[in-house]
Structure formats: structure tokens, C-alpha cells
Amino acid sequence: MQQDWEEDDSGEFIELGEYFVPERDVQMDVVTSLVPEPEGAAQILDLCCGQGRLSGALLAAFPQATVVGLDLSPTMLGTAQQELSSYGPRFVTEKFDLAAGDWRTRDQAPAAVVSSLAVHHLDGDGKRALFTDVFAMLRPGGALVIADLVQPVGERGLALARRMWNESVKAQSLAGTGGLEPYERFHALEWSCYEYPDELDKPSPLPDQLGWLRDAGFTDVDVHWMKAGHAIYGGVKPRK
Numbered sequence: 001m002q003q004d005w006e007e008d009d010s011g012e013f014i015e016l017g018e019y020f021v022p023e024r025d026v027q028m029d030v031v032t033s034l035v036p037e038p039e040g041a042a043q044i045l046d047l048c049c050g051q052g053r054l055s056g057a058l059l060a061a062f063p064q065a066t067v068v069g070l071d072l073s074p075t076m077l078g079t080a081q082q083e084l085s086s087y088g089p090r091f092v093t094e095k096f097d098l099a100a101g102d103w104r105t106r107d108q109a110p111a112a113v114v115s116s117l118a119v120h121h122l123d124g125d126g127k128r129a130l131f132t133d134v135f136a137m138l139r140p141g142g143a144l145v146i147a148d149l150v151q152p153v154g155e156r157g158l159a160l161a162r163r164m165w166n167e168s169v170k171a172q173s174l175a176g177t178g179g180l181e182p183y184e185r186f187h188a189l190e191w192s193c194y195e196y197p198d199e200l201d202k203p204s205p206l207p208d209q210l211g212w213l214r215d216a217g218f219t220d221v222d223v224h225w226m227k228a229g230h231a232i233y234g235g236v237k238p239r240k
Helices: 007-020 024-034 053-061 074-083 085-090 124-137 155-177 181-188 206-216
Strands: 042-047 065-071 091-095 112-116 143-149 219-227 230-236
Touching: 007 074, 007 155, 007 181, 024 053, 024 112, 024 143, 024 219, 024 230, 042 053, 053 065, 053 085, 053 112, 065 074, 065 085, 074 085, 074 091, 085 091, 124 143, 124 206, 155 181, 206 219, 206 230
Parallel strands: 042 065, 042 112, 065 091, 112 143
Antiparallel strands: 143 230, 219 230
């Protein structure tokens, strides 16, 4: 992969994400299940919403909520807006840079902040700052739920994550197309950071991130799902 995310990367992920992401539907179900039922009208932020798959799951699960899909890519934002147009004003898009600070002060405290396959683009200090800022912006009782790549802490773990991700993409390619073209493109595009290291990818060890969440003030910090180097984890802002 290239060192900077480009619009071609967005198009490739929109086309191939079903094959590249392990158990994508399961992941969306887990993330949605971890969002507390909002009290009345509420806002949920989807950081780096991509084509809007997770945002759509949240909109369906919480019919009184508004979801704000934030992304840097015009291709992703346009696709998400089109795919979720049936939700009308309940889904809005916002262009942002995940690493920037301007979007982290909100007029309305969100009931939850979720993110899929984005936080690993921040280095360790960037993740710590993000966790602290999200904690500050959340309403009491709100949750941060992250689905992302994490860095194995040893060579055996790295080899296992690499093998399992390959096996997942191969199985999903065969199931979805009857052939291996998506799997072959997965390697041609050098998509796996465990096999093709890239400066754009900065996954951090999961134990470190759980500690940073606790340091930020989150409680109920836990790991809820993990496969092939992909994990779902997060915490809750205590009620006052």
C-alpha cells in the first residue's frame, strides 16, 4: 500500500472490504451491541465512517439517534451519504482529519463514539490524546467502542495474525465469488500491515491501549472480540 491514503484506496476498500475485513457483519453487530441505549434523541459519532456500513447498523439499531459520519475521503463520504439517504436528516456527514483537534469540541455531547479500522493510523501519543478527548466530549454514561487492528507483542502472535488474516480473506473470497480474485488483490495491493509494513499503519499493542483508556477515565474497559489481529475494545464514561 502507499504511504498516504488516496481516493483509489477508498474505491478499492468500498469494492473489496467485504472480503478484506474478517467477519465484518459480526464486527458491526458487536460494536452496535456495545453502544448503550440512548436516552431520547441522541447523537453518535462514527469516526472514519467509510462507506457507511457501521453507521447504517447504528441507525437501524437506535431509531431515535442521529449518526454523524466523519471521514477525510470525499469518496467515502459521498458513498455513505448515498447509501444511507433513506435515513434522511438522521445521518449527516462531516469531513475531518482524525488526528486534528478541531472536531473534538462538539455543540452536543455524543451518547457514543465508534470507530472501525481507523485508530491504527495514529501513533501511541495520538491514540492517548484521542481517548482523552473522546472521554471529555462524551455525555456521562456514553461509550467509546473501537474496532481496529492491534499490534501483536511477539513474533508468534504476529505470525498467527498474518496467517489468520490471509485465511479469512481466502475463505471469504471463495464464499463470496467462488474464486480467489479478491484474495489475490488483497496481496497485490499489499493490504495486510502484518505482511507488508507501511508507515500509514501504526497499530499499538492491545494491553497498552486498554491502559490508555483507563488513564483517560474510562471504566468497564474490556476486549469484546478478536480475530486475525483485529479487535473490538473500549470503555464507558461513568455517570456523575
